[in-house]
Amino acid sequence: MANSHLRTKLCDLLDIEYPIVLAGMGGISGPVSGPELVAAVSNAGGLGVLGCxxxxPNEMDAMIKKTKSLTDKPFGVDTVLPAEVPESGTTAEFKLDLSSLYSQQEELVxxxxxxxxxxxxxxKEKETTPADSISAQADDRAWSGDLFRQQIEVVLEHRVPGYAAGLGDP
Incomplete structure (x- = not known):
């Protein structure tokens, strides 16, 4: 049983021993908080959160299944839910649309x-780095309302106990 000084309402709500939540750190090159780390945190009494x-959706599905194979404790999934997103497109196209939102600030500067x-x-002239390749991959990824709906469907299908989302402009 957890030390009563560390036991909080959050622990009771999430059915965890300690009020420790792993941030769902995800990225285009793969999640920092993948199944192994998430399961380790959950098995230790906290709440692990997958960065997605x-x-x-098919990769999320595989990560959730892998996490479930490593722990029977509660864990969560983290995605992003932008305030506005086109029905279809890529990350690069979304970035171009986003830059137009800040034209007034650019004019002021x-x-x-x-x-x-x-x-x-x-x-400055910039050398090409591995990060440039990762950024290019990110720009080619689908960025649409359909993607976010599909991600939510995967979370619901697996009945993941916790869901976290960054809300608003990415």
């Missing part, structure tokens, strides 16, 4: 730079 942002006599920063 941008993850296709340009006016202030001119008023203060500041020069435009010069872009």
């Amino acid at each position: 942002v941008f993850m296709p 340009q006016e202030l730079m001119k008023e203060l006599g500041l020069e435009q920063p010069k872009a």
Whole structure:
């Protein structure tokens, strides 16, 4: 039994021993908080959370199954639920749409730079890195309302006890 000083209402609500929740850290190159880490946290008495942002539903399904094979304790899944998202498209197309939302801020910055006599920063030539490849992969991934609906369906289908989501603009 957990130390009564660490026992909180959250523990009772989530059926965990300690009020410790692993952040669902996901990414295009794979989740940091994958099945092994999630199961370890849950088995130790906390709540492990799978990082599934941008993850296709079939990959989420496999990760949830793997996690269930490693623990019988509660765990969660983390995705993102943007405020607005097109019905279809890619991450790159969404980024272009998102940049148009900030045109007023860009105009203000340009006016202030001119008023203060500041020069435009010069872009440094950049060497290609592995991160560039990962970023390109992210830009090719589907980014649509359909993706987010499918992700939620996977979570519900598996009856995952916990669900976390970043809400709003990514």
